[in-house]
Amino acid sequence: MDETALNHYKGAIEALMFVNEKPLTIDQLKEGINELDKNDINDVLIALQADYQQRNSGILLVEIAGGFQFLTNPQYVQYIRNFYKTKHKEKLSKPSLETLAIIAYKQPITRLDVELVRGVNSDGVVAHLLEKELIKVVGRKDGAGKPYIYGTTKQFMEYFGLKSLEDLPNLENFPRIQEIQKMAAENEGKAAADAASTEAQGPTEAALVAGQETPTAEAQTAASEGNNDEPEKTS
Numbered sequence: 542m543d544e545t546a547l548n549h550y551k552g553a554i555e556a557l558m559f560v561n562e563k564p565l566t567i568d569q570l571k572e573g574i575n576e577l578d579k580n581d582i583n584d585v586l587i588a589l590q591a592d593y594q595q596r597n598s599g600i601l602l603v604e605i606a607g608g609f610q611f612l613t614n615p616q617y618v619q620y621i622r623n624f625y626k627t628k629h630k631e632k633l634s635k636p637s638l639e640t641l642a643i644i645a646y647k648q649p650i651t652r653l654d655v656e657l658v659r660g661v662n663s664d665g666v667v668a669h670l671l672e673k674e675l676i677k678v679v680g681r682k683d684g685a686g687k688p689y690i691y692g693t694t695k696q697f698m699e700y701f702g703l704k705s706l707e708d709l710p711n712l713e714n715f716p717r718i719q720e721i722q723k724m725a726a727e728n729e730g731k732a733a734a735d736a737a738s739t740e741a742q743g744p745t746e747a748a749l750v751a752g753q754e755t756p757t758a759e760a761q762t763a764a765s766e767g768n769n770d771e772p773e774k775t776s
Contacts, residue, residue: 542581550574550585551592555611564608564699606698607705640666641675645697645709649679649690667691675700 542550557565557573567579567586574582586609590602603612613621633641636659643658644650656663670676679692693706703709 542584547585547588550577550581551589554582554585554589558602558609558611563695564606564610566608569608603702604704605702606695610699636663636666637669641670641693641697644670644676644691645693645706648692649682650692651682651688651690653688655691 553574554570557570567582570582570586571577571579577585586602592598593601597614597616599614599617600611601614603610605612639659640655640663643655647654647658652663652667655667667676671678674694674696676691676697677694678689680690681687682690697703698705
């Protein structure tokens with residue numbers, strides 16, 4: 542491809558990127574530039590990325606969430622904040638970040654499993670993350686009640702600037718998540734031990750646990766004799 546053609550298709554890709562809010566894949570770009578094959582489109586993208594990087598542009602062409610998108614250069618983020626007098630992204634609360642991290646690393650996962658790891662009710666946090674489209678329902682778990690199971694979304698990857706879930710930081714860098722996972726494992730072990738202990742109890746012990754008393758042998762004998770007594774005859 543000569544320089545004239547290359548510059549032409551650079552402009553075509555810029556136009557397609559400009560009118561789309563979401564990242565565009567090479568397949569999607571080919572729908573608009575059908576005279577080029579995928580390899581040619583990839584070459585144009587690489588050339589565009591180099592152009593913006595070389596001139597230290599305020600806009601960068603970034604590969605993100607399986608596609609390509611123009612994003613502002615982090616080097617100039619302070620000017621954007623000054624202009625809008627606000628942060629570029631809504632800051633997630635600590636409970637939201639903790640819940641999101643658990644779902645990201647353990648997906649697919651149910652809300653109850655999230656609560657087991659966190660140790661607190663997570664209804665509101667999960668609903669908030671669903672509203673923000675950072676997580677989604679990916680199916681139902683087999684078993685009683687068939688609860689929903691959750692996973693992360695493309696918006697999650699866009700929010701954190703990830704190409705794929707493989708780019709998630711190593712879990713070793715998050716001691717808090719390791720700590721709550723350890724606590725969850727201990728709680729699961731304790732619950733299993735309690736259940737096994739209850740099953741091993743005899744009938745009398747089980748009745749006492751339930752707050753019921755088992756009649757003694759003497760009481761059972763007295764009751765039996767009382768039932769066999771005949772009423773006295775009167776003359």
